[in-house]
Amino acid sequence: MVTKTNNKKKFKSGQTSRESISVVKINPKLLEEVRKFIEKDQNQIRFANKKQFIDLAVYEFLNKLQEEEGKK
Numbered sequence: 001m002v003t004k005t006n007n008k009k010k011f012k013s014g015q016t017s018r019e020s021i022s023v024v025k026i027n028p029k030l031l032e033e034v035r036k037f038i039e040k041d042q043n044q045i046r047f048a049n050k051k052q053f054i055d056l057a058v059y060e061f062l063n064k065l066q067e068e069e070g071k072k
Helices: 028-039 050-071
Strands: 002-005 008-011
Touching: 028 050
Parallel strands: none
Antiparallel strands: 002 008
16 A cells, blocks of 8 residues: 655555665676576576565575574
């Protein structure tokens, strides 16, 4: 559900559209490595594009960090 407040869209989660959609610059060399990784046959089905790969990689990395913090 999206509502408008103060000329900003507000989502059910409480985030504004500016918070939920942002541009992040990624090191070009790292981006090239991601492209090469995705182009491998075994990875093409799992990762449709660079954004999806990066989203999933960051999500999994953050979950791993949270699990490690929980063990301390």
